[in-house]
Amino acid sequence: MVVLSAVGGIKRATSAVTNDMIVWISVAILICLFSIQRFGTDKVGYTFAPIVCLWFAFIGGIGIFNFIKFDPTVVKALNPQYIIQYFQRNKKEAWVSLGGIVLAITGTEALFADVGHFTVRSIQISMCSVTYPALIFAYTGQAAFLRKHNDVVGDTFYKSIPGPLYWPMFGIAVLAAIIASQAMISGSFSIIQQSLSLGCFPRVKIVHTSTKYEGQVYIPEINYLLMLACVAVTLGFRSTKSIGNAYGIAVVFVMTLTSSFLVIIMxxxxxxxxxxxxSYVLVIGTVELVYLSSVLYKFDRGGYLPLAFAAVLITIMYVWNDVYRRKYYYELDHKISPDKLKEVITGTNINQMPGLAIFYSELVQGIPPIFKHYVSNVPALHSVLIFxxxxxxxxxxxxxxxxxLFCRVETREHNVFRCIVRYGYSDVRNEHEPFEKILIEMLKKFIADDVFWLSQNVLNNDENGGELDDGVVDGENENKDVKQVDEEKRRETxxxxIEAVDKAWCAGVVHLFGENEVIAGQGAGIGRRILIDYAYNFLKRNLRQSDKVFNIPHKRMLKVGMTYEL
Incomplete structure (x- = not known):
């Protein structure tokens, strides 16, 4: 809406510009805005602060100019008696007009997203010292202008700009609208990222565009979906009035929900x-509910749009999170215990073959049930196995x-290890440093450290458990001999x-990836069947798969399928 509204100001300069031209110019700006998102806010963010400061300086200065020039007596509007008289005169129409009044405070909902990127103190200082005064001056100046020109209510902002400042103000308004849109897009990316980390959103690609700031992310799938949605809304409504109705409902709903959650926190x-x-509920809650009822009055005039988007998004998040939790608890309940793992590995029907197998799993503790499924269908294990x-x-x-981070899962003769690989958001995985090569080198280092640590513990226990006697010299010589023997044994071990690992590596590396399918269990109701068999599996088929997230080399990847009955 802000882009369409800003571009609409060009109609004052020339009557040759039609509404269709304004719509298509707005669409072009939106496409360009979403196209540059992959470069990251960090690359272009340095220009944001100067432009926003110019924007507030211009609207504040023009507001003060109009206030002095046209009618300084508008300050009498601060008297609450006038709003009471306004409602007494207009009744229902005054209540309906609250939906338009709320648009004067749109943009404040962005503060909820900004809190994730800035400190509370910085937002308080900027809001109280720059934003709020500039807006008060701007609206007061427009009110003074309307006292003398009450026939231009629909285009007050651009009509109130002095002639010499029109084109500079138009350019700054368009840039400020782009920056405001950028802030909301960045906020959307951050919210999706947080939802993804909580298991409340399907897997998407998270690209961190800054090495200094964690919150600056780019999500390609969400970016293009937002672009299509914005272009479709702009082409569909074609006016700021209908989009304003939708925007008003979204803003008031955000504020009402935030206040409701705040009460829970309190x-x-x-x-x-x-x-x-x-007291908080009676004062703040009453005001927000009155505004909410006003904007809902325009539900059929564009107000349904944000609620429809919210319903689709909530449905996706609910479906994914519900099945995600069911899968997680299923794996916890069916994970392989250490005793069972030893029984599987040492089973008489299991054949040992040379090679190294890397088995990927999301479980940090315990062996996933899909491993037992693999062994029962393919009774052969590689000489070295790493989870x-x-x-x-x-x-x-x-x-x-x-x-x-390595640890042993079983005894030394079985060569079964667990490894947790940790990446930061700026770490790059590339083909010049093959993952398995680095993994093997770090495994060798772990084996050396592990054997050394174990031998040192055994030696210390022997020394602490020995009895002291008068033959101190003989005891010291004996300890030196023991240490020398232990050093040789440790080196041999x-x-x-390491030789066993090298042989397995030379024999070949295979990446085993668990590909689990989920279906509703026997006796499940029609609701659960629709949720799991159709809704969740539809999302899973059409969104990013786990192997793409893990960057597993496909040439040496083997998928092991298993069906979970939830």
Missing amino acids: IMIWKTHILLII VSIKSLPISKVPAEERF IEKE
Whole structure:
């Protein structure tokens, strides 16, 4: 809406510009805006602050000019008696007009997204010292202008601009509209990222566009869906009036929901006094509900749009999160215990074959049930088996020496390991450094450290458990001999285990990836069947798959399928 409204100001300069031309110019600006998102806010963000400061300086200065020139007596509107008289005269029409009045405060809902990127103090300072005064001056000046020109209510902003300042103001207005749209797009990316980390949204590609700021992300799928939605809304409504009705409902709903959640926080977390909570609900809640009822009056005139979008988004998030949780608890309930794993590995019907197998799993603890499914259908195991979980951390870079965390799953003769691989959002995985090569090198380092740590513990226990006698010199010589023997045994053990890993690596590396399908279990109701068999599987088929997220080399990847009955 802000882009369409800003571009609409060109009609004052020339009557040759039609409404259709304004719509298509707005569409072109929107397409360009979404096309540059992949470069990141960090690349162009340095121009935002100067442009926004110019915007507030212009609207504040023009407002003061109009206030002085036309009618300074408009300050009498601060008297609350006038609003009472307004409602007494207009009754229902005054209540309906609240839906248009609320558009004067649109943009404040962006503060909820900005809190995730800036400190509370910085937002308070900028709002109180720059934003709020400039807006008050602008609206007061427009009110003074309308006292003398009450026939241009529909285009007050551009009509009130002094002639010499029209084109500079038009350019700044368009740039400010683009920046405002950029802020909402960035906020959408951040919300999707947080929902994804909580398992409330399907997998999408998260691209961190800044190495310094975690919150600056770019999501290609969401970017193009937003672009299509914005272009469709602009072409469909073609006027700021209908889009304003939709925008008004979205803004008031955001504020009402935020206040509702704040009441829950006051009760459950802050333990606020009940009288203060009741006062907050009566004052703030009453005002917001009155505005909400006003904007809902225009539901059939464009107001249905944000509610329709919200319904679709909530449905997607509910379907994904519900099945996500069912899958997670299924794997926890059916994960393989250490005793069962040893029984599977040492089974008489299991054949050992040379090679190294990397089995990917999302479980950090325990062996996923799909491993048992694989062994029962393919009774053969590689000589070295590594269970790998790849996790993304909310930091820029993870040092190479801290990226791989290894532990042994079984005894030494079985060569079964678990590895958690941690990546920061700026870490790059490329073909010049093959993943399995780095993994094997770090595994060798872990084996050496593990054998050394174990031998040191055994040696220390022996020393602490020995009895002291008068033959101190003989005891010291004996300890030196023991240490020398232990050093030789440790070196032999390390060489033997590393040699086993090298042989397995030379024999070939295979990446085993669990591809689980989910279906509703026997006896499930019609609602659960629709939820799992149709809705969730539709989302899974049409969205990003796990192997793409993990960047597994496809040439050496083997997918192991298993069906979960939820």
